[in-house]
Amino acid sequence: MGLVCFKEGPQAEISVDPTEKIDQVEDNEEVISQLPSKNEEGEKISLSHFIMLRNLGKGTYGKVKLVQHTVTQKLYAMKVLIKKSVRTLKQKRHVQTERNVLEMTNHNFITKLHYAFQTQTKLYLIMDFVPGGELFYHLKLQGRMNEKKTKFYAAEILIGLDYLHKQNIIYRDLKPENILLDSEGHIKLCDFGLSKICSGSDMFARTCCGTIEYIAPEIVIGQVYSKSCDWWTYGALLYDMLTGKPPFYKLTKKQIFEYATQKDIEIPEYLSEEAKDLLKKLLNKTPHERLGGQRDAQEIYEHPFFKDVDFQKIERKEIAPPVEMQNERPFKFFDQNLIRKCSVNDTPVNDFGKFQDYSNFTYNGDKLSSEYGQLLISH
Incomplete structure (x- = not known):
């Protein structure tokens, strides 16, 4: 395992075993x-x-x-x-x-x-x-989002992640605190300090980092990993939006390791069949079997959960967001x-x-x- 950098909650960072060797593959030349x-x-x-x-x-x-x-x-x-x-x-x-x-x-x-x-x-x-502040703030106010609202933001986030992957960037820290809402309610991804900029044939990473409640199993157990880790994190984020808490909420590192290697995450029965299927396929422990593990974002665009979504209109911001921002007082969300x-x-x-x-x-x-x-x- 290489350099370990976990985040637990907003702004918290834990460095583990500073004597471990830093992976040279992650040292981008200036x-x-x-x-x-x-x-x-x-x-x-x-x-x-x-x-x-x-x-x-x-x-x-x-x-x-x-x-x-x-x-x-x-x-x-x-x-x-x-x-x-x-x-x-x-x-x-x-x-x-x-x-x-x-x-x-x-x-x-x-x-x-x-x-x-x-x-x-x-x-x-x-x-x-x-x-518009952080999506985290809006989730705290609502507890959880209904599927219609979740679908809109999931579509915008998916387009943003797809764009990053096409630039050969592994995000590694997708979470509600790193998703901002603009004056109309559209999303903006931010905070790329833990990202990996891939180049040439180097499309993999070894550094163990991310926010602990959303981190992919292959990162937890110290495997070499690819962009597929972002699709687990995307699934964990959708789980949070649909249920009100992330999959690894308030678990110890030992318990998270158990879930990453042995246990399956329980998906609530009150969700639609399409939502349950999407979460199950995104939260697959095996990276190459995970939705997005073979054809990246295209596999997720094609999932039945998004069957009624016009992604081209979403990307052009031609569909009004489900959160009304225009009449809110200035700086309410800070x-x-x-x-x-x-x-x-x-x-x-x-x-x-x-x-x-x-x-x-x-x-x-x-x-x-x-x-x-x-x-x-x-x-």
Whole structure:
């Protein structure tokens, strides 16, 4: 088994056996471009281009703030990462992976990266502001979703996962906390720190990581695994949406290992036959026999649960979401303790920390559409 990184619940992380060797197959080479890190006016993108308005969230390495661009007046979510909090090579790799995945992707159901820049002590990611909050919040309010509502969001999430897989990205951390809802109620996948960017013939992974309630059996028992692990996690997410709790809810690691190797997950009888069949086939312990294990997302598109779904219209966002967002008060779906905090200023950090060199971190995705996907150098 390689590097082990489990998450238990929101923002919690457990590192297991730090003496174990890190798998070299997961070490993505850093590539530096020769493009200048400037905007259309010839200025370097920096903190001075944004006005901080509100706190939105807090994570392991920093905070998320609502900001406004001083020229365009557009609203963005600014993720602030404190370099000294990124203490290990593993943590630095997570930060760099998230930034690279955001820069690689461009899709309706994926959070978009607009800018990335850094100071001596902090890293800044300027992304879409997604005002509907986390799907986790909406599930907590409702307890569980009916099948009609679940089907809509399952379809959008499926399209987003399919897109990531076509970019040769294994997500590895699909869960309600990592699914945001936009101003109309459509989904945006976010938080790609645990993702694996595959390349060439390397389409497999060994690192044991993910959120413990949703993690695939092959990852738990330390096998080499593929994109199929995301379809187990997708099944666990649908189970959560349809029943009100994930399959491994409040189980110990020993119990989860037993379910991964011996026991079957019980599927409630009150679900429709199509829903029960979908969950059973997604939550198959054998990766190549799992729905999606042979032809990836296409197998799931064809399942009877989605027989009345027009995926093309869903992808074009032509079907109205089942959650009404228009009349909700601003910031209702965020942590009110953070929202109400008076200070939103960027607090100075005196200690530079261990890792200061993120030489390919800077990015300006709004400069020119023809330059989308390019890395910008920062000194």
